[in-house]
Each structure stands twice: as C-alpha cells, then as structure tokens.
Amino acid sequence: MNYRFLGIGIAGLFLSFSSHAKELELPSGPMPSLPRVFGEPTTKSPSGDATSLLSLGFPGSPAEARDLTAFKPKIVASGDMIQTKGIYPGRDYFYIADTGKDRTHKMPGRVWRYDPRSGELIKFFESDLLITPKWLFYFQGATATDDRVIVSDYGEEPVPRSPGTGVGAKVISIPVNSDGTAGSPATLFEGEPFRSPEGVTVIGKTVILSDWAAGKETSRPEVPADKYLAGQVFTFPLEGGAPTVLYADRKWVTLIGACQFRDREGNLYLRLIDIDGGRIDTEFPTFPRSGLVRYWAARVVSEEPLELGALEEINLTEDVPITIPLDGINSEATGVILTAEGKTRFDDDQGTKQFKVGDGPLQFVARSPIDEEDMSFDISILKSDGQAIEKKTFLVKKALAGSVVPFDNKHAGSGREKFIGSNAEAAVLSGSADGTSQALFLFPPKGGTPAVLWKGAPFSQPMGVQFAKDMTKVYVTDQDAGEGGKAVLFELPMPAPEAVEQMFSERYQ
Numbered sequence: 001m002n003y004r005f006l007g008i009g010i011a012g013l014f015l016s017f018s019s020h021a022k023e024l025e026l027p028s029g030p031m032p033s034l035p036r037v038f039g040e041p042t043t044k045s046p047s048g049d050a051t052s053l054l055s056l057g058f059p060g061s062p063a064e065a066r067d068l069t070a071f072k073p074k075i076v077a078s079g080d081m082i083q084t085k086g087i088y089p090g091r092d093y094f095y096i097a098d099t100g101k102d103r104t105h106k107m108p109g110r111v112w113r114y115d116p117r118s119g120e121l122i123k124f125f126e127s128d129l130l131i132t133p134k135w136l137f138y139f140q141g142a143t144a145t146d147d148r149v150i151v152s153d154y155g156e157e158p159v160p161r162s163p164g165t166g167v168g169a170k171v172i173s174i175p176v177n178s179d180g181t182a183g184s185p186a187t188l189f190e191g192e193p194f195r196s197p198e199g200v201t202v203i204g205k206t207v208i209l210s211d212w213a214a215g216k217e218t219s220r221p222e223v224p225a226d227k228y229l230a231g232q233v234f235t236f237p238l239e240g241g242a243p244t245v246l247y248a249d250r251k252w253v254t255l256i257g258a259c260q261f262r263d264r265e266g267n268l269y270l271r272l273i274d275i276d277g278g279r280i281d282t283e284f285p286t287f288p289r290s291g292l293v294r295y296w297a298a299r300v301v302s303e304e305p306l307e308l309g310a311l312e313e314i315n316l317t318e319d320v321p322i323t324i325p326l327d328g329i330n331s332e333a334t335g336v337i338l339t340a341e342g343k344t345r346f347d348d349d350q351g352t353k354q355f356k357v358g359d360g361p362l363q364f365v366a367r368s369p370i371d372e373e374d375m376s377f378d379i380s381i382l383k384s385d386g387q388a389i390e391k392k393t394f395l396v397k398k399a400l401a402g403s404v405v406p407f408d409n410k411h412a413g414s415g416r417e418k419f420i421g422s423n424a425e426a427a428v429l430s431g432s433a434d435g436t437s438q439a440l441f442l443f444p445p446k447g448g449t450p451a452v453l454w455k456g457a458p459f460s461q462p463m464g465v466q467f468a469k470d471m472t473k474v475y476v477t478d479q480d481a482g483e484g485g486k487a488v489l490f491e492l493p494m495p496a497p498e499a500v501e502q503m504f505s506e507r508y509q
Helices: 497-503
Strands: 053-056 063-067 074-077 084-089 094-098 109-114 121-127 133-139 148-153 170-175 186-190 197-203 206-211 217-220 223-229 232-237 244-246 255-262 268-274 294-302 307-324 335-340 352-356 362-369 374-382 388-399 430-434 439-443 451-455 462-467 473-478 488-493
Touching: 053 451, 074 109, 084 473, 084 488, 094 133, 094 148, 094 462, 109 133, 109 148, 148 197, 170 197, 186 232, 197 268, 206 255, 206 268, 232 255, 268 307, 307 388, 335 362, 362 374, 430 462, 439 462, 439 473
Parallel strands: 084 133, 084 462, 133 197, 197 255
Antiparallel strands: 053 063, 074 488, 084 094, 094 109, 109 121, 133 148, 148 170, 170 186, 197 206, 206 232, 217 223, 232 244, 255 268, 268 294, 294 307, 307 362, 335 352, 335 374, 374 388, 430 439, 439 451, 462 473, 473 488
C-alpha cells in the first residue's frame, strides 16, 4: 500500500538515489505517528475522529482509515456530578471522586457510588471536610466491614492548573458500613508538607500519595527560565501519621498519578505518572516545561512492611509508517538493508529489514519510544554479490501534530486479574484517558505501543479509567461532557479477547 495518499505529511519522507548512487536525498520530516486501533477499515475519508480515524490496526496491518464506532462511549451516569476525576472499583460498586466545583458551581466535595449492575448512581459521601477531592482508592480489608475509601483532597485551588495553597490539603479515610453507606471519616494527615496532593493508592498498610508541587523550586534544562515547584511522592501509615518522602532525589515535573497494577505473573507494581516528564511538547504546551506523559514503575518486593524494587521507566512507544521510493536507484542495485539505530525498532520488534529492488517502494513501520524526538536509520544499497554500492545514515524527526500519543494521562486503571481470553496467558491491560487528545488508550502495563479504543466526541475531558470485573467493559469519568458542562460516566465495550491478544502479543509484556 502506498502511504502517500494519506495527506498527513508521510509523503514528505522521501529518499531518492541518483543514477550513479553518489548521494542520498535526506528525508524532510517531521513525521507523525499513527495510532493502533481495534476498529474496522472504512472507505470514508479520514476525518480525524473515531468515525474515520487514519490509523494502524493489528501489528502488520497497513495505514488506512478505520471506523471505531463499535466502541462508541455511552453515558451511563450523570445527574448532579459536577467535576469528576478518579474512579476506583470496590467489591460491588465503583466509587467516583467529584470536586463539586467548576466554572459555575462551588459545592462541597463528594464521592459517588455507581452500581454497574443496575446503573444506579447515589451520593456516597458529601462534606465540607472535602474541599477539592480529585483521586481515590478503595481499600479492601480482610472482611467487608474493614473496607474504606481513601480520598486525596487537593485543598484550596485558587487557579486551575496552578499549585494549591496547601490549605485543606489532606488525605481522609471513609469507612464503608455493612449496609454500604459511608461511616464517619478520619483525616489521616493534613497540612505541610502537602501542597497539591493528587494520586493516591494503598499497598499493604501504606498509603502512597503523589503531590505535584510539594518540592523545591526547579526547572527543566530545556527551558531553564521556566521555574516550577517539583513534585514529591509521600508514604504514610494507613491508620494515619506523618508522611515520608519517597524517591527524594528524583525531579518530577508534574507528578499526578499514583496507582498500581499486576503483571501476568501476578507481581504487584507501584506506578507513578508524570504528565509532563517526557519530551517537550512543542504543539500543545500549557507551560514551557510541558512535555509528554512519562510512566514509572517499581515492583513491590514486600507489602508489609512496604519494600519496593528499583524505580524504572515504562517504555511506551509510537508507530510511524514510512515510504521510501526507489525511483532512479542505481541499475546495479538488487537489494536494500535498512537498520534502525538506538531504541528505534520496526513493528515486528526487529532492528533490521531487507528489501528486494524491483518490488516497489520500501514500506515499513518504525517503532520508537514516545519520549524520543527523532529516529535514526542506516541504509545500504547492495549489488547482487552482496557488496554495498552506498551506505548512508539518516535522521527522521517525529511530529506531535497529527500524532495520537498520550499527552496528559493522569491516571491508569488496570485489570485486577488476568484478561479473560482464549488462553491462560492472555494480556493484562491498563487503560488511561488523555484529555488533550480526547482519547482512551489501552496498553500492556509494562509498556509497548498503546491502542486507541476511542477518540473524540462524546469525550470532552476524560479523566479516570477502570475496567469491569469481567473485563468486558471499561468505564471513564469525564468532567465536562454532560449537559451544561457537568460531569458524566461513560461505558465502552471492550474488544473481543482474541483481538486483545492479537494486538498485545507476549513481546509487549
């Protein structure tokens, strides 16, 4: 398939060889990546939304327009939710954090309870104690009577997307009574050093909290004049107590997410999400320091007492389709060897590809970490005896405009059990929503190329993501998609297990 028809700049990457093979014309770039999707090919012209999204399907498939409407989100809960963020599954219900505040409302913070069986949404907890609750975690005790909802309260937030004052910044614990109602809350910790607490999770009997502005003033080396308060990770006892800084030497840019996942072997991991920690965003920056999202994970060696392994970056990748015309190639040439350098690979995860001259243009998909700005390749033109006529190294710049990659994914829900598929080793999945691109991503929790389940309307500002227990549905909170800009809860069907296995094969795990 010729990618030049796509009209998104892919045709800008041309390498042509002179008849004497003396020089190569370097690619112009920059090149956008295309998302992997589960949708079906369509004859409709690419529109950029989920009804006709220019994309790549399963590994090995060509770039073409695909229709994602089989996975269109539907609203399953709305009502009086004002500005929802986090969602987390309990034993039978989902619990949703609602700040109670937006451009027209200034209500106390609340927590909602959604029953996926009946569709009933009730207000589980509301109190002036909660100022701006954003994220939460459902702690399951040894019995249901020991369960509690742990809520991170940002406190006073004078200006959106700016650090809080620290006033009212806290974490509270809400017991779950035997009849399912909320018990009397307890404040686990409030005040300094908290400044802008966000993500919260519990491992064993330890609360882990991300605060994106509790650290010292710093800057990124790329934009030294843009000063900001660095983030910090805190731990403290589930029963309350003074917080301790975790990973004190790491400089976080905008640390939002603190969550967890299990891999296919059942190992538990802490995941931290820095929504601006990756390569500088030159297309949609909120601040000069703004970058793409960066995921980190540490294996839990022991839950009680908490012991974590080394913190390692999760390598998310993007796929860039490239066409190299061979018009005018040296008449003695019979083959081409293309080698990807550094961390760049091809979509079969190999570093080298061989092509025969005469089979048409070179067409391939390059896979690269989303954190890298460019890709490097070596190309060799060969004669029939295997001798190289010419060798050349070229660099391909990657574009953000036109690419569908995670920008500001603040949290990632994960299936708490192995995916129910056609074999016992089916993929464990994470899901994360990106408010910038209005997209819902599915990806193996240890990295790889994410797949887009849906992009565009009716999403407006999607936030929290969690899976149904049987992994047949996925739920997404959206803080602005309802009537009058109110919040809603979306439900989307999951792809068939066989499709998930085909998309996320073992090599991504």
